[in-house]
Amino acid sequence: MTGGPLSWTVNGRARAVTGVPDDERLLDSLRWRLGLKGTKEGCRSGECGACTVLVDGETTLSCLTLAREVDGASITTIEGVGSDPDGAAVRRAFEAAAAVQCGYCTPGFVMSLTGLLRERGRSVPPEEIAEELGGNLCRCTGYVAIVRAVARALSEPP
Amino acid sequence: MAPFELVAPESVDAAVATLRAAGGALPLAGGTDLLPDLDAGRVDPRRVVSLRRLPWRTLDWTGDSLVVGATLPLRRLEADPDVRRRFPGLYAAVRAVGSVALRHRATLGGNLARAAPASDLIPVLLALDAEVEVVGPAGARTVPVDAFVLGSRRTDLGPADLIRSVRLPESRPSAYLWQRVRPSNDISQVAVAVAYSPSRRDWRVAMGGVPPRATLLSGAADALEGPRPDDGSIRRSAERAAREAALVADKRASEEYRRRLLGTLLARATRATVAVEAP
Ligand code: FES
Numbered sequence: 001m002t003g004g005p006l007s008w009t010v011n012g013r014a015r016a017v018t019g020v021p022d023d024e025r026l027l028d029s030l031r032w033r034l035g036l037k038g039t040k041e042g043c044r045s046g047e048c049g050a051c052t053v054l055v056d057g058e059t060t061l062s063c064l065t066l067a068r069e070v071d072g073a074s075i076t077t078i079e080g081v082g083s084d085p086d087g088a089a090v091r092r093a094f095e096a097a098a099a100v101q102c103g104y105c106t107p108g109f110v111m112s113l114t115g116l117l118r119e120r121g122r123s124v125p126p127e128e129i130a131e132e133l134g135g136n137l138c139r140c141t142g143y144v145a146i147v148r149a150v151a152r153a154l155s156e157p158p
Numbered sequence: 159m160a161p162f163e164l165v166a167p168e169s170v171d172a173a174v175a176t177l178r179a180a181g182g183a184l185p186l187a188g189g190t191d192l193l194p195d196l197d198a199g200r201v202d203p204r205r206v207v208s209l210r211r212l213p214w215r216t217l218d219w220t221g222d223s224l225v226v227g228a229t230l231p232l233r234r235l236e237a238d239p240d241v242r243r244r245f246p247g248l249y250a251a252v253r254a255v256g257s258v259a260l261r262h263r264a265t266l267g268g269n270l271a272r273a274a275p276a277s278d279l280i281p282v283l284l285a286l287d288a289e290v291e292v293v294g295p296a297g298a299r300t301v302p303v304d305a306f307v308l309g310s311r312r313t314d315l316g317p318a319d320l321i322r323s324v325r326l327p328e329s330r331p332s333a334y335l336w337q338r339v340r341p342s343n344d345i346s347q348v349a350v351a352v353a354y355s356p357s358r359r360d361w362r363v364a365m366g367g368v369p370p371r372a373t374l375l376s377g378a379a380d381a382l383e384g385p386r387p388d389d390g391s392i393r394r395s396a397e398r399a400a401r402e403a404a405l406v407a408d409k410r411a412s413e414e415y416r417r418r419l420l421g422t423l424l425a426r427a428t429r430a431t432v433a434v435e436a437p
């Protein structure tokens with residue numbers, strides 16, 4: 001079934017999206033209807049975090065979210081994260097720490113860390129950080145550089 | 159995935175009526191468990207009834223008891239400092255569910271209603287004597303969680319029933335510990351929830367991670383004496399747990415490995431509970 005158009009604010013722009021079937025995932029709407037292919041599909045089952053976006057500021061797995069369930073929401077993807085001060089700081093930290101190998105996991109990590117900064121600020125206890133970001137997997141296993149990027153982002157004022 | 163119709167009723171009555179009217183309808187809360195099952199064809203509803211418009215994203219304290227609305231995202235539960243302080247076992251169990259992004263959508267009601275055999279929340283709900291508040295065509299009723307969960311993916315819910323909330327009758331020093339092959343994206347081989355009830359002056363011990371469902375271990379609980387059981391009491395409790403628990407072998411662990419894990423986790427969880435400052 002397909003209901004009426006969805007209205008989202010995507011990366012700060014109002015978007016009306018038509019023809020979305022009831023069973024479509026937010027991930028597919030972003031990639032194929034809006035052409036925002038920075039959001040990646042890894043596992044499609046909630047295990048890898050590659051599809052992470054912000055929905056009303058909260059980290060959300062777009063592969064496990066029906067597009068229609070978040071009608072009216074404000075959505076931030078990797079394409080728009082740089083205009084958020086926290087997101088820009090995270091991006092700089094990933095660049096400075098060279099925390100990117102193939103880059104497939106990077107959008108998910110950047111969104112998760114941006115969401116974490118928004119939600120909990122920069123005072124997250126160090127022993128909780130691994131658990132906070134444990135939902136993002138890097139298949140290149142470049143975690144050492146990613147951990148450095150996280151430390152940099154947390155120590156840098158926005 | 160077969161196409162289904164998604165509806166989002168504005169009221170509880172409308173949601174129940176919709177579930178009742180459509181044969182083959184399923185409720186949707188956060189969707190983190192239902193959507194993979196839809197993909198895999200394990201469920202095939204004609205209609206999916208979203209609960210997103212129902213006023214159930216609530217967290218209500220009355221004295222030291224807590225009522226958690228069925229559709230409150232788990233992340234909101236763990237973010238409440240009083241939950242962390244007064245129900246440390248629940249806090250630990252919530253943190254064991256999926257990842258942060260998943261917990262922004264996953265709900266307590268959904269976890270209970272879907273009753274996965276390895277649910278991280280059901281053991282601690284058992285140890286806290288949680289009560290499930292159900293609404294449906296026959297009105298509202300309250301079911302102790304032990305009677306609510308019937309087996310793997312089986313509950314006391316009728317086809318048009320919904321969980322409205324879960325009530326935790328009293329704050330309890332508690333702990334939840336688990337063992338997994340891969341911590342971040344696997345399910346537990348064995349998990350143990352332990353809680354001490356200040357009002358009843360007795361313990362609850364529950365085991366999870368072992369199919370078909372989480373269970374209370376009453377012999378192990380009875381072996382724990384007083385609010386600060388000594389090492390001998392903890393050892394006897396772990397031995398009784400290993401004897402009374404119905405353990406199985408599957409791809410995650412052998413029966414013997416589970417038996418040893420159970421004793422170890424139980425002892426650690428009990429010591430962690432004793433170390434909790436009274437809430
Ligand atoms: S694609 Fe969504 S979690 Fe892997």
Ligand code: FES
Pocket residue numbers: 099100101102103104105106137138139140141142
């Ligand atoms: S950089 Fe390749 S998956 Fe992480």
